[in-house]
Amino acid sequence: MDWQVIIVAAVVIASAIALFRHFHKTVKKPESACDSCSMKDQCSIGSSENKPQP
Amino acid sequence: MNLPAHRVHRRFRRRHGLSGLPSGQKFYRIALAGNPNSGKTSVFNALTGQRQHIGNYPGVTVEKKSGIVQIDDKLVEFIDLPGTYSLSAYSLEEVVSRDFVLNEKPDVVVDVLDSSNLERHLYLLLQFQELGVPIVGALNMTDEVEAKGVKIDSEQLSSILGIPFVKTVGSTGAGIERLLEVALKVAEGQLSSQKRHLNYGKQVELAHEAIIDTLMLDESFKERYSLHWIAVKLLEKDQDAIRKIENEHRLSAIVLQAAKDWRERLEREFGEDCEVIIGEQRYAYIHGAIKETVKISRRRQVVDFTENIDRIVLNRFLGIPIFLGVMFVIYQITFKLGNPLSDGVSIVFTHLSLFLTRILPSGPLQELLTNGIINGVGGVLTFLPLVVLLFLGLSFLEDTGYLSRAAFVMDKFFHIFGLHGRSFIPFMISTGCAVPGIMSARVLANQKDRKVTILVSPLMMCGAKAPVVAMLVAAFFPDHATIIFWSIWLFGWLMAFVIALIFKQSLFRGAQTPFVMELPPYRLPTLKNVFIHMWGKSSEYIKKAGTVILAASIVVWFLLSYPKVPTRTNDVSVENIPAIEYSFGGQLGKMVEPVLRWAGFDWKIGISLIAGVAAKEVIISTLGILYGIEARLSTDQPHVDFMVKNEIGKDQNYSPLMAIALMVFIMIYIPCIATLAMVKKELGSWKWPLFQAGYTLLVAFIMAVGIYQIGSLLGLGG
DSSP states (O other), X not given: OOHHHHHHHHHXXXXXXXXXXXXXXXXXXXXXXXXXXXXXXXXXXXXXXXXXXX | OOOOHHHHHHHHHHHHOOSOOOTTOEEEEEEEEESXXXXXXXXXXXXXXXXXXXXXXXXXXXXXXXEEEEETTEEEEEEEOOOOSOSSTTSHXXXXXXXXXXXXXXXXXXXXEEGGGHHHHHXXXXXXXXXXXXEEEEEETHHHHHHTTEEEOHHHHHHHXXXXXEEOBTTTTBTHHHHHHHHHHHHTTSSOOOOOOOOOOHHHHHHHHHHHHHHTTOHHHHHHSOXXXXXXXXXXXXXXXXXXXXXXXXXXXXXXXXXXXXXXXXXXXXXXXXHHHHHHHHHHHHHHHHXXXXXXXXXXXXXXXXXXXXXXXXXXXXXXXXXXXXXXXXXXXXXXXXXXXXXXXXXXXXXXXXXXXXHSOSSXXXXXXXXXXXXXXXXXXXXXXXXXXXXXXXXXXXXXXXXXXXXXXXXXXXXXXXXXXXXXXXXXXXXXXXXXXXXXXXXXXXXXXXXXXXHHGGGSOOTTHHHHHHHHHHHHOGGGHHHHHHHHXXXXXXXXXXXXXXXXHTTTOOOOOOOOOOOOOOOOOOHHHHHHHHHHHHHHHHHHIIIIIHHHHHHHHHHHHOSOOOSSOSOHHHHTSOHHHHSHHHHXXXXXXXXXXXXXXXXXXXXXXXXXXXXXXXXXXXHHHHHHHHHHHHHSSOOOOOOHHHHHHHOTTOOHHHHHHHHHHHHHSOOOHHHHHHHHHHXXXXXXXXXXXXXXXXXXXXXXXXXXXXXXXXXXXX
């Protein structure tokens, strides 16, 4: 099998899994969407990254 | 307070999942409370060294947040409670703050008070004092008050109220160390913070004592709550206190009957609601305390900058036009500065694509990198300058304090459509992202108002829809970009109002509640803040493009590239299908095309709209990939124009009329997955997000078809 096909297949599968995991996490914990929001610095409502850590 | 070591360990481990505290270490919990916009979050940041966002409009803190700091041998947890005007259980933030203080019993409550508005802010402090918790008052923003020639005698105030007061300036950190020192002394019992019972006058006191007598009939209840506070709350007819009695007092019927009888007697005697009688008494006490401790220098000429501007921007007739004008100016700046920068970003991607084509042999990997990743992610990233400038403008408005004014002037307008004035906060936050916008709807005390706000907030133009609309505007209306973009933004608001009105007239009928919006003083944002905002927005947009959008682009590219048309087949109908239409994505797009045709959309738009449910920016990346694949199929060359706007603008199948219908569709149709999940979380059932997805899809389709068909009949479709 062509090496390009193998790389592409791996990348596509990894992306599909990553996307599925992302949406699974979003459905379970929707406020996680705030972590990648452009207005994160503007709003402290949902982002867990904004939350102070011990 | 020194907790026994085992309790410290247990508490700390439970909260933070850590292995425990070193032996001998003391652990204290300090809650930060205060009215909305009292500068509480800035004091919290100064105390903890965190960078929570500080909003110059009320309602920024909806949930409590905490931060832990090590101070010498002490470990201190600071809890930032939501801003509240009182401790009555009217809204969720009041309940959150009150329940925390009642149930979690922090060692100290630091009440952050806006020194320029002491009368109202002391009202909350008095309620905390009645609750019987150790309290320290932080007289915040004293710099602003002193600049106006107002002097507060904090020592005198301390002796009158029996509570330590410390002057602070949260934004600069002045007085924070002293505040911490005093709070810790109170926590350790070295400094007293008196529990004080305010005298409400002879008749009220009589009623109060009688209710306490009935409350004392249950010994266990007596141990759990401050009876004095519960008695006052029962006289105020506080629903939460009544529920507590019903659920936790052994002789609840006797207590509630006594409270009811006394309440009715007082109301007969005073001719006023009991809550008003008690509230007036508190204010009278505060008024006296302020008279004794606040001195205004007559020599100093006070020029109130804020009042002068407010006279114009809060004008009954000018207020709304000014708000619309301000937004127009923001969009004008965004397009004027952003478009050339956007073109510059596309040049970078063009060179990157050409470089990859040169170094990689042709094949699926080269196609994935150029058509999939660069066209998809690059297409989204070209809008980075526009998005950053747009939200920088909104940040500026918020930081200056103008957004609160906008909420104030919009209040009447909100009421016309059956919405509560406070709905402005979720609406405005939704212009960044609907997810926190929906969470912030908790500021609405009335559940019907909250549900309506949650259901219509995603109709705002969010940070993900903005680049898609900007792309269509730049492609079809390059000479009128600002006015069209502004109109679409306004359309989102109007749709939210109209749909809210329909909901309020049908599904969520109910009385409206009054709205009190705090108007903070105008503040000029610092240059440092502007750069922090700019960096924050750019990095998050790039991060999103490099993660979710990247993964989605790769998957979309695969779905639009495979399966390939068989080279050897006997089926003539298959042979004649264009390769892209033979792909999974192409077939799906073709399936929905007959319906979407009514709105002027073809299968390419159809597949982009389906992909856009994941995240609206994916609409751009899908279109970028589609044009990339098409270009390669027709010329066998990599696609080098990463401005999707150029491609879509040149497409013969599309017209400006279709673009309008498409922008309207995108503004309304199904919110993204994150938004739907948040609606489920906030309203507790999947029925609401499903209803939201259904109604938005239906309304979007009807609107888009209506615009396209009527426009075509009028000859605008060419």
